[in-house]
Amino acid sequence: MRLAIVGAGAVGTAVAELAGEYGHTVTGLADSSSGVVDGDGIDVDAALERKRSEGAVGANAPDDVLHGPYEVLVEATPTTLGNAEPGFGHVRTALDRDRHAVLANKGPVAERYGDVRALEEKSAGDLLFEATVGGAIPVLSTIADVGAGNVSAVRGVLNGTANFVLSRMAAEGLSYEHVLAEAQDLGVAEADPSFDVEGTDAALKCVIVANVLAEDDREFTLADAEVSGIRDLQASALDLATEAGQTIRLIGEVSGGDVRVGPRLVPEHGTLAVGGTRNIVQLETAHAGRLNISGRGAGGPETASAVLADVGRLGE
């Protein structure tokens, strides 16, 4: 398939680099201010090198990529809230052109699910977004396999940064501020970590799952989620938990029409107590009991592999 990739951050770059290995051709790549288009396939290495040296992937405008030749648009611009622009507009352009859209950007499916589904309904193209929930972990495809109507609850650890902080606080008895600074040094936490440590990122993923489980009966947005983060968590709370054979994790849960994210006590050696930046998702199913899936929830190549799994599904 011919892929046009919008967004040249860690995920967009990894999709561009790996696409050939999966048998696809990258016919367009755009960052926020420039683009490169070639119906026969762009030179990915040259475009990324040009971005490093000149700050632009090519001589085209980003819009040329959106309107260029492709079967699948990969939307990998940063997640934005509210109207979810410019990601939403990119998806609309692709679907209006009867092309497929594969999202790594959570905004359009978390904040405007009804709108993107309505666009898909009118389009010959399909919309897939496995990469928006749990990075490399196949959460949405497993829900599709089991059948959304057969999944009664989804819960798990959906933010690697918050999990790293909690794991380290518990293991070393260190304060939140100390571990956060360490995580920022390691590149695990961003300079402004609020999206991760306040629970927003995990909540967006839960909202997307809630939308998928609701099967168009009801639409969820971030405003429907009850969210608390880990910023105010004291090291002493983790010590108390450890004494009782428990630990604390930032758990997101979708169940009975409710979306909740917050610090929860979980058994210290239990399934939900994954360590470091790992994510885990538990599905409660009608006929198959509980399924647990864990792995890397973020990272360029990891998230790109979920994007490329979606692209593969479109080709079936």
Next chain:
Amino acid sequence: MRLAIVGAGAVGTAVAELAGEYGHTVTGLADSSSGVVDGDGIDVDAALERKRSEGAVGANAPDDVLHGPYEVLVEATPTTLGNAEPGFGHVRTALDRDRHAVLANKGPVAERYGDVRALEEKSAGDLLFEATVGGAIPVLSTIADVGAGNVSAVRGVLNGTANFVLSRMAAEGLSYEHVLAEAQDLGVAEADPSFDVEGTDAALKCVIVANVLAEDDREFTLADAEVSGIRDLQASALDLATEAGQTIRLIGEVSGGDVRVGPRLVPEHGTLAVGGTRNIVQLETAHAGRLNISGRGAGGPETASAVLADVGRLGE
């Protein structure tokens, strides 16, 4: 889709009972000596009641089901080794008729993978067999999503009976014989448990995974697997493991063209040390790191849910 189900044990029965909920119609059901066929849909409850009271699902012969009206043949007869008959013949009939075949029976894909793939090649029908590996756990669909060429190793706990025995031996300090008798009382182990405790069942699952990973470059059968079971494991070995923070699990592994099953030391609270009858599978991937998937590896409805996920994929 119209399903014909061959095999009326726990899995075949559960597929018949759940198919309607997934939007499918059961147009045929056969046990080893009888069958019932109706192009408009059989009365599943009546067929199963007739089997209970009269020992036959209907007045037809089993072959009438194979040659009856359906888009998908569900092969759920018991796994047999060597020539994998009669399951192999059932699959051949369906594919020769350009119908799809979905397997719960491990025999044809473990012992005659090249033969069934060759039949599929010539057929307009497709062959899927998610249910043959890890019951409800989506192992093969995850490998397909990641890309078989991107999976360097697969390992895990693939037999719930053996895992139940090892978990209980470790937790209670009981002997193999004692726990096995308990498992037989509970219905977790069969009267003849050799298939499970000698590692054959786990090995067949690993052989199927090896065939999928080899992508037709090489064919594996049970004869290619190096297998040892848990029959001779002493309770003292588990005690020694526990003292060192380890425990013992029957681990199957496919890696570098080798298929091995045997008791292995694993960290007591590690990911592979699942308890009771649960199964877990770890995939080592090129771009997405390690993925872990755990859940119920056996059981009628659980395995049926994997069969019906395959049927859903055929309809896409």
